[in-house]
Amino acid sequence: MTKQRKRVEPGDIVAYARRPKRRGEVVAHNAVMHTSCMSYGANGFRWFCLKLGPGWKVCPCGWRPDLAVHYALAKHVASIRKIRKRLKSQAAFDRYVAKRVVFPFPIKFERTAGA
Numbered sequence: 001m002t003k004q005r006k007r008v009e010p011g012d013i014v015a016y017a018r019r020p021k022r023r024g025e026v027v028a029h030n031a032v033m034h035t036s037c038m039s040y041g042a043n044g045f046r047w048f049c050l051k052l053g054p055g056w057k058v059c060p061c062g063w064r065p066d067l068a069v070h071y072a073l074a075k076h077v078a079s080i081r082k083i084r085k086r087l088k089s090q091a092a093f094d095r096y097v098a099k100r101v102v103f104p105f106p107i108k109f110e111r112t113a114g115a
Helices: 074-087 090-100
Strands: 013-016 025-029 047-051 056-058 071-073
Touching (some): 071 074
Parallel strands (some): 025 071
């Protein structure tokens, strides 16, 4: 007897911490406040692959620019846009978030002279 594969509906998470493999899949992350260099699991931050559906919007947070476009829940995107507009740069946004979340490791956002 073979198992029936569950049909993936729009908005369903397909896999955690992997890039899209099939048509219609996109990279997205949860609504945890994070910096552009935050890794998977830090402060509860998770990224995943999902089938794009309603309620997910292109996220302007600056995380993983190598992936080009990624998505987040619309409410998270709205709050990020509001903060980014006020702070005016990615570096300022990262410093703002770093002051408000607990990191299990020291963080450097900007290169120092001679580094």
